[in-house]
Amino acid sequence: MKKILITGATGQIGSELTPVLRKKFGSENVIAVGHKRKPGREILETGPYSSVDIRDKQALQRLVTDHDVDTVFHLVSLLSAVAEEQPQRAWDINMNGLSNILEISREYHCALFFPSSIAAFGPLTPPDNTPQDTIQHPNTIYGITKVSGELLCDYYHRRFGVDTRSVRFPGLISHKVLPGGGTTDYAVHIFYHALKDNHYTCFLRSDTQLDMMYMPDAIQAAIQLMESDREGLIHRNGYNITAMSFAPAQLAEEIKKHIPDFTISYTVDPVRQAIADSWPRHMDDRSARKEWQWAPQYTLAAMVEDMLDKLSHRIKAS
Numbered sequence: 001m002k003k004i005l006i007t008g009a010t011g012q013i014g015s016e017l018t019p020v021l022r023k024k025f026g027s028e029n030v031i032a033v034g035h036k037r038k039p040g041r042e043i044l045e046t047g048p049y050s051s052v053d054i055r056d057k058q059a060l061q062r063l064v065t066d067h068d069v070d071t072v073f074h075l076v077s078l079l080s081a082v083a084e085e086q087p088q089r090a091w092d093i094n095m096n097g098l099s100n101i102l103e104i105s106r107e108y109h110c111a112l113f114f115p116s117s118i119a120a121f122g123p124l125t126p127p128d129n130t131p132q133d134t135i136q137h138p139n140t141i142y143g144i145t146k147v148s149g150e151l152l153c154d155y156y157h158r159r160f161g162v163d164t165r166s167v168r169f170p171g172l173i174s175h176k177v178l179p180g181g182g183t184t185d186y187a188v189h190i191f192y193h194a195l196k197d198n199h200y201t202c203f204l205r206s207d208t209q210l211d212m213m214y215m216p217d218a219i220q221a222a223i224q225l226m227e228s229d230r231e232g233l234i235h236r237n238g239y240n241i242t243a244m245s246f247a248p249a250q251l252a253e254e255i256k257k258h259i260p261d262f263t264i265s266y267t268v269d270p271v272r273q274a275i276a277d278s279w280p281r282h283m284d285d286r287s288a289r290k291e292w293q294w295a296p297q298y299t300l301a302a303m304v305e306d307m308l309d310k311l312s313h314r315i316k317a318s
């Protein structure tokens with residue numbers, strides 16, 4: 001990795017991955033690509049930034065050749081809840097966007113990171129200790145684009161030798177940028193409401209257990225996978241990775257340890273509840289641990305403590 005292009009750089013993951021990669025590889029060597037969503041100063045003022053629609057292959061090609069890019073982190077996607085509202089647009093952006101990036105990676109010999117998701121599983125998948133290799137039959141358009149993406153990445157590796165690598169991220173919790181319309185967004189919103197109002201109304205049922213991860217671990221996973229020796233990678237596309245697994249009621253209990261007056265109530269959104277009910281409760285991530293030494297740092301308790309600390313400073317400063 002010498003010259004890196006990040007698509008979706010202004011999103012929840014990109015806005016944290018970009019500064020970490022710029023610090024590690026040099027600001028000028030990390031090209032951030034956004035679209036419509038306004039980038040924060042940290043991204044705009046610390047290195048190259050371009051606004052490009054992911055469906056504009058020629059503009060992407062120009063960026064890759066102008067900057068001599070050798071690695072792409074492709075983060076653009078419509079997320080689960082948003083995609084369900086606009087399935088055809090989700091297919092267009094998620095699949096045609098990935099297809100453009102794969103073709104460019106093939107033509108210009110770039111390595112490619114693609115973030116898949118727990119959404120790549122479905123109601124027929126074993127929900128507990130979900131194996132690395134198991135039934136993938138999602139019933140959401142987002143999940144369908146994620147399985148298709150994993151398969152397409154594998155195909156480009158096998159057929160054309162493109163160095164594609166991907167993980168199945170669980171719900172990600174972070175404090176820099178609000179999440180972009182996923183089913184696990186409650187696990188971020190709850191912190192803002194706990195600090196501002198002492199109360200949160202959750203859109204998932206209290207016992208909806210799902211895999212989760214704190215953003216520093218997610219950033220570490222993406223970089224670590226891309227830096228791993230290719231010889232060790234057996235699965236390559238779609239590594240299960242998780243750090244913790246909890247339900248809204250457990251997260252609320254952990255927050256109460258810091259904010260004793262905090263209360264939670266539930267007004268279930270049937271669309272997002274159905275999506276969550278189709279996802280695994282807890283994935284088996286031993287393949288990632290074995291093949292590229294995946295090892296998360298943050299437990300539920302450590303994540304909650306850090307989130308409350310960082311977010312309370314951010315809210316006070318704003």
Ligand SMILES: NC(=O)c1ccc[n+]([C@@H]2O[C@H](COP(=O)([O-])OP(=O)(O)OC[C@H]3O[C@@H](n4cnc5c(N)ncnc54)[C@H](O)[C@@H]3O)[C@@H](O)[C@H]2O)c1
Nearest residue numbers: 008010011012013035053054076077115117169171172180
């Ligand atoms: N955040 C999570 O909890 C989570 C979990 C599993 C997988 N993922 C995956 O990780 C990746 C990044 O997720 P995120 O949470 O940062 O998403 P996000 O919604 O916060 O960011 C996605 C970015 O894509 C950009 N985008 C949308 N349409 C575009 C278009 N037509 N052209 C160019 N850019 C466009 C948006 O501007 C946005 O900044 C996605 O592939 C997502 O599926 C995220």
